């Protein structure tokens with residue numbers, strides 16, 4: 001479920017971290033370094049390089065995510081945005097299958113989509129001929145929608161509580177990991193559920209992007225309180241390799257030159273052309289996609 005931009009802050013008082021900064025939720029290194037003088041709830045891990053939120057608080061995910069919140073952000077509901085989401089899903093699946101290296105038919109492959117939302121990525125997998133397509137989704141509204149509209153097999157439970165009697169060749173999690181209170185345990189479980197040479201594909205917010213680097217106060221102010229961690233391309237590679245993945249590819253997922261130069265500026269057009277060429281090479285983006293092979 002694409003909750004990345006949908007988390008809401010409630011204005012609660014940030015938790016006071018212990019002296020020296022709290023421990024990293026991914027690598028457990030103590031003494032995280034504060035990323036802003038204005039607020040002390042975000043820390044960069046000195047060992048693995050992720051940024052984490054010490055005042056993380058999970059939210060209740062219900063139909064408002066797919067209706068009102070999504071419409072407020074994008075001008076239409078999640079279901080109404082199906083065509084654009086399917087195009088993105090098809091492009092992501094193509095990258096996954098290329099990395100996996102298996103030629104069609106894909107009927108022997110099994111795929112699990114964690115945070116499967118209304119099932120559009122699962123539909124893409126099913127249409128590509130993948131034989132076993134499963135989903136896990138915390139929102140009852142989304143699960144009911146899937147069963148009713150597309151007949152997809154989706155378990156209505158948090159991933160942490162889901163039970164599996166099978167393993168998978170592909171596990172995807174689009175804008176999911178950052179919502180997990182214990183991301184290390186979640187990634188370890190995903191690794192265990194993958195077959196040898198299986199692919200873990202996910203998207204997540206990145207701190208190696210224009211908002212974190214050039215608008216730190218805005219980043220702090222708008223950071224959803226239900227986001228526990230933010231990666232950088234380098235930290236994602238480091239962590240996943242340390243956890244056992246053999247190959248990790250990271251790509252920039254969201255290009256927004258207008259966050260650096262105003263659209264009305266005479267410099268906008270030349271800048272956006274340059275940005276469009278350089279940002280993918282540097283993986284400089286507020287969000288990233290990660291493809292890791294076991």
Ligand SMILES: [Zn+2]
Nearest residue numbers: 024027045048
């Ligand atoms: Zn760390």
